[in-house]
Amino acid sequence: MQVAVERVTISGKAHAVTLPDNNGNITLNASQLFELPHFAGAVDAMKILQFTPGVIASADGDSAIYVRGGDSGQNITLLNNAPVYTPSHLFGFFSVFNTPHLGGLTFLKSNIPAKYGYALSSVTDTRTHATAPSKLSFEGNIGLIETDIATAIPICDNSGLFLSARHSYTTWIASAIINQPNFGIDYEFGDFGLTFVHKFKRAGELIVNSHFNRDNANLNVAIYDSNGKVGWWDSTTSAILKSNITSSIKNESTVYATIYKNRVNLNITQHNIEAPSAINDFGASNNTTFTLDKATIDAGINYTCRLIDPQWFKSSLTPYIHKASRQNTHETAVYISSKYQPLRHLEIDAGVRLSLYKTDNDIFVNFEPRIMIAAPINDHARIWACYNKSVQYLQFVPISNIGFATDYYLSSSHKNPPQIAHSLSLGYSDSALNNTLHWSCELFYRQLFNVLEYDARLTIMLSPNYDLSKYLYSGNGEAYGLESMISYTTPKFNIQANYTLSRSLRSFVQINNGKAFASKSDRRHNLSLIATYKPSKRWTLSSTFTYASGAAYTAPTSIYSVGGAFIKEFGSYNGNRLPDFHHLDISATYWLKSDKFQRSGINISLYNVYFHKNPIIISWAIYEDYDIDKLYHISQRHHTLYTFIPSISWTFKF
Amino acid sequence: MLLTTSCLKEEYDQTSFKERLIVEGAIYNGRSAEVMLSINMDYTKEFTEDEMINKVVRYAVVTVSDEAQTETLTCYRDNQYPTKLVYKGVYIKGEVGKSYKLNIQYSGREWDAVTTIPEPEELYDIQTEWVRDTLYRISATIKPKDKQRHYMIRCATSRDNDQRPSYLYPTLFGVIDKGTDEHQITINRPLDYAHILNYTTLFHSQERVYISFSAIPQEAYDYWSIWENCSVNSLNPVFPVDENPPTNISNGAQGIWCGYGSTYYIVAP
Structure with a gap:
């Protein structure tokens, strides 16, 4: 049974579309993806997740999302059961998935079934189309920032092909919008998708999918005569075999390979610094679903061989190369879960996951129980309670603090044991006015163990004595809050408001004298509004507003001069706040043609x-006053990445 | 009920400006001590070079002691020092292996620090190479006596052959960690923060470069290595800085009192 808990309002053609979700999680199917509002000229399925209670993506330039006080590396995105390590392009403006290529998306943050491991805070499970297309079609978007196109090609009655591609021409707009003096940027991204679908005459389907995405940025900084290149790419290939063994037993087997590579090249005053990192995943999984009278049982096994090359440094500044040795890891998990409805007013979704993780030197075994109990009070209201224990073996090292691609992954070890989260939530949802008004709220409390903070400086990374493990700290965290949502949906007008009041704290022996401090994801208030209005068949208007309390950061409190340099004295770790974050975006689409099979429309989107x-x-800047004998003055300066971004695009399907 | 189970409590020692004494003191082998003193500035306020100069401490009582004697340093005006004022000694000259105690009394408060001068070493060789018509690069070879020693390179330039710089600035990437074998390093021009847009690591053909190559004690390495990262990456969002250099000065001051075991070189193209 699915009951609206967090309902995201979507622009409808003839009827308003609401997102069915399940106890704090969200599910979107292909037709709902099509109805999403435009962001920066394109429809983006992943972007809508940022308008979900408990999810924060509230910093320009930060491509990560933060879920229920968790860290950016505690979320995973799956494409046909295979991990995609960089799910977004261009500072989080676009997801790497071409929306028409997707058949559905499930976002799990509250009740995460036992079949999902990998991440502590959320799982975004995306799926390509699973059935062959019946006719040839083209769908796409040609805009100022990017062009994407997807096509569905029937091969025969039971087989079909889906192709998609995207290419950006962001260099000009990146240079125009990135508001930094003495700073040049050349940025491009692209992605390609190919899915082959075959339905067997006997019950069953084969879905073979390949996805590739890349981002490349060249930076030129006048200061220090510096330039740099940052590039990364993700390649994911998977094959899913679905079979209906009997009418009540279904099986899904998957094999996959994911390769993620990342390279940072910095040239500072004619000195070169290189910092590559990589992950190679090879995995297989099998899930069997048994449908009984009052219960559905899922049981299965996952295995992943993950070869991790943590970031290492090579520089012309020093003769030392810190080539980190490759980490060979094996993660195996077996699980069983059941959805059971013993009574009309009682639903139980319970499961356990037993995971075993082996590295060259360590073995970890963890037992992960998960349970959700829901009680439908009447036809429109329900309450539920969830408990999840999650374990994450792949550690994310957040070097940049801004979710930049210099961040990298490494394996758990005895020095940095697996991260563990205990999550508890209690929710209530209701609706009224003939199911047009919905509201929900959910209390959550999470305890996090063995979370990471990284504290190495660039100069020590280049030193012969650099030892990564010295600068990776393991600590504990705690997050709690109240998520709430209200939405009103009519055929012409939809509005939804989400508000989250929360705290997220961390405690490390080595940081802030062992006292607790606010985590980077700590935002006291987080508000998002999303509204869509269809005044006529020709027009679709939508608007979104995002507000979040400023992120915690370590602020300089004073400045002084030693050695001829200006040195900042920093206050307590994460003891200060950036200004509150907010922006209003609007979008208008004029439909030249729009029906079930064809559409053509011009979209104008304005960000901020x-x-x-x-x-x-926030840093300081030196300004010279040439009129007065080259005297300088120094003042604090707020660095913004971009402000207003306009976009115009032609959206089509035929 | 869930909210009341919270057990972590946020607590911060310092989130706003606190006035501190800033000390940059040095005693080189064979030379008398020199100490610069200033007061830090509130980061949230805009200020000018004049205001920064006004934060230089002029009327402190600064003494340096070795095991046998104590000398009170005299305050001189010297525009070549970043603070334009420097406290200098005359009688006590730095000796390798000896410890020196610094004492500062100012505004009713007192600060202390102790340092030792390590044994100096020489650069194995120095080379110059023309990179462009009017610019040249300086590189040098280091052959450490043992792998437990830290080093620091400073330099200053002069276009007037008669004027020897009185203060040498830390070079860019000039702090060298222990554990190094024989290897070649580049001697980069010190960063000029007030004219950062025109900065180059190279030296101009008219410039004569005065270089010091110093062995430094552990506490000085701890300070200068973090200082270097703070100065190079203070505007870098990708490799951010939020660390304070550890000081060996007592009583809440910032800065360093450092003994340098130095050898000196002059390079002219």
Whole structure:
């Protein structure tokens, strides 16, 4: 049974579309993906997740999302059961998935079934189309920032092909919007998708999918005569075999390979620094679903061989190369879970996951129980309670603090044991006015163990004595809060408001004298509004507003001069706050043609319409006064990555 | 009920400006001590070079002691020092292996620090190479006596052959960690923060470069290595800085009192 808990409002053609979700999780199918609002000229399925209670993506330039006080590396995105390590392009503006290529998306943050491991905070399970297309079709978007196109090609009655591609021309707009003096950027991204679908005459389907995405940025900084290149790519290939063994037993087997590579090249004053990292995943899984009278049982096994090359440094500044040795890891998990409805007013979704993780030197075994009990009070209201224990073996090292691609992964070890989360939530949802008004709220409390903070400086990374493990700290965390949502949906007008009041704290022996401090994901208030209005068949208007309390950061409190350099004295770790983050975006689409099979429309999207400057860092700047004998003055400066971004695009399907 | 089970409590020692004494003191082998003193500035306020100069401490009582004697340093005006004022000694000259105690009394408060001068070493060789018509690069070879020693390179330039710089600035990437074998290093021009857009690591053909190559004690390495990262990456969001260099000065001051075992070189193209 699915009951609306967090309902995201979507622009409808003839009827308003609401997102069916399940006890704090969200599910979107292909037709609902099509109805999503435009962001920066394109429809983006992943972007909508940012308008979900408990999810924060509230910093310009930060491509990560933060779920229920968790860290950015505690979320995983799956494409046909295979992990995609960089699910977004261009500072999080676009997801790497071409929306028409997707058949559905499930976002799990509350009740995460036992079949999902890998991540502590959320799982975004995306699926390509699973059935062959019946006719040839083209769908796409040609805009100022990017062009994407997807096509569905029937091969025969039971087989078909889905192709998609995207290419950006962001260099000009990146240079125009990135508001940094003495700073040049050349940025491009692209992605390609290919899915082959075959339905067997006997019950069953084969889905072979391959996805590739890449981002490349060249940076030129006048200061220090510096330039740099940052590039990364993700290649994911999987094959899923679905079979209906009997009418009540279904089986899904998957094999996959994911390769993620990342390279940072910095040239500072004619000195070169290189910092590559990589992950190679090879995995297989099998899930069997048994449908009984009052219960559905899932049982299965996952195995992943993960070869991790943690970031290492090579520089012309020093003769030392810190080539980190490759980490060979094996993660195996077996699980069983059941959805059971013993009574009309009682639903139980319970499962256990037993995971075993082996590295060259260590073995970890963890037992992960998960349970959700829901009680439908009447036809429109229900309450539920969830408990999840999750374990994450792949550790994410957040070097940059801004979710940049220099961040990298490494394996758990005895020095940095697996991260563990205990999550508890209690929710209530209701609806009224003939199911047009919905509201829900959910209390959550999470305890996090063995979370990471990284504290190495660039100069020590280049030193012969650099030892990564010295600068990776393991600590504990705690997050709690209240998520709430209200939505009103009519055929012409939809509005939804999400508000989250939360705290997220961390405690490390080595940081802030062992005292607790606010985590980077700690935002006291987080508000998002999303509204869509269809005044006529020709027009679709939508608007989104995002507000979040400023992120915690370690602020300089004073500045002084030693050695001829200006040195900042920093206050307590994460003891200060950036200004509050907010922006209003609007989008208007004029449909030249729109029906079930064909559409053509012109979209204009405006990001941050009131040009609000949301700083990503605060530093100082020196200004020379040449009139007065080259005297300088120094003042604090808020660095914003971008403000107003316009976009126009032609959306089509035929 | 869930909210009341919270057990972590946020607590911060310092989130706003606190006035501190800033000390940059040095005693080289064979030379008398020199100490610069200033007061830090509130980061949230805009200020000018003049205001920064006004934060230089002029009327402190600064003494340096070795095991046998104590000398009170005299305050001189010297525009070549970043603070334009420097406290200098005359009688006590730095000796290799000896410890020196610094004492500062100012505004009713007192600060202390102790340092030792390590044994100096020489650069194995120095080379110059023309990179462009008017610019040249300096590189040098280091052959450490043992792998437990830290080093630091400073330099200053002069276009007037008669004027020897009185203060040498830390070079860019000039702090060298222990554990190094024989290897070649580049001697980069010190960063000029007030004219950062025109900065180059190379030296101009008219410039004569005065270089010091110093062995430094552990506490000085701890300070200068973090200082170097703070100065190079203070505007870098990708490799951010939020660390304070550890000081060996007592009583809440910032900075370093450092003994340098130095050898000196002059390079002219």
